[in-house]
Amino acid sequence: MVEDEPDIRELIVHHLAREGYRCRAVGSGAEALTEAHARAPALVVLDLMLPGIDGLEVCRRLRADPATAAVPIIMLTAKADEVDRVVGLEMGADDYVVKPFSPKELVARVRAVLRRARPAPPASDARPLEGGAVVLDPARHTVTVGGRPVPLTPKEFDLLHALLEAAGRVLSREHLLNRVWGYARADEIESRTVDVHVRRLRAKLGVEGERVGTVKGVGYRFEGE
Numbered sequence: 001m002v003e004d005e006p007d008i009r010e011l012i013v014h015h016l017a018r019e020g021y022r023c024r025a026v027g028s029g030a031e032a033l034t035e036a037h038a039r040a041p042a043l044v045v046l047d048l049m050l051p052g053i054d055g056l057e058v059c060r061r062l063r064a065d066p067a068t069a070a071v072p073i074i075m076l077t078a079k080a081d082e083v084d085r086v087v088g089l090e091m092g093a094d095d096y097v098v099k100p101f102s103p104k105e106l107v108a109r110v111r112a113v114l115r116r117a118r119p120a121p122p123a124s125d126a127r128p129l130e131g132g133a134v135v136l137d138p139a140r141h142t143v144t145v146g147g148r149p150v151p152l153t154p155k156e157f158d159l160l161h162a163l164l165e166a167a168g169r170v171l172s173r174e175h176l177l178n179r180v181w182g183y184a185r186a187d188e189i190e191s192r193t194v195d196v197h198v199r200r201l202r203a204k205l206g207v208e209g210e211r212v213g214t215v216k217g218v219g220y221r222f223e224g225e
Helices: 006-018 029-038 055-064 082-091 103-117 154-165 173-181 188-211
Strands: 044-047 073-078 095-099 129-131 134-137 142-145 212-215 219-222
Touching: 006 103, 029 044, 029 055, 044 055, 055 073, 055 082, 073 103, 082 188, 095 103, 103 154, 129 154, 134 154, 134 188, 142 188, 154 173, 154 188, 154 219, 173 188, 173 219, 188 212, 188 219
Parallel strands: 044 073, 073 095
Antiparallel strands: 129 134, 134 142, 212 219
16 A cells, blocks of 8 residues: 555555455555565555655556566546546556545455456366467466467456457447446546557557457457458
């Protein structure tokens, strides 16, 4: 939990601890990076406005380090900071909560992000999904392109899983927001969340990323052939 305002930090930690989560709380970006590198957390709740190293830079550095690249990140943003929210998503944040927020809402988001970040238990029908040179193995929670491992964040993995599972069918932004992020309704910012993650996914898949096609005004599909 990274928040420079002690009252907010203590309130959030109190509600998370009451739900059974063990929290390490710090008040600056530098402390956050030190803690994360000492022992990788299961999830980071990260305020954008921090002294010294701000939240966007913390997010960038966590994503650049292989030890923390796949750790889910929930950003806390001010309502007016639309640009910062989009930039945060570009850098790899998995979700965001707008201030002022209900502690119950944040706890619910934490629970949902952790649930989706946890690899699904192996199942007899959890067969690898393929599209071109891309292979996604739900049982092992891995993605390879031409046999080369591709590290994805939990949201990027779930997004690719949904697209491959659709087998060429077009999935609307609203459908993806509901399945991957758990949002019941879409607004302009949340729709851009999908667009940002699609751009990041394409970049990580390299040439195979061109298979993630845009259907203008509708959504996205994975073109296997």
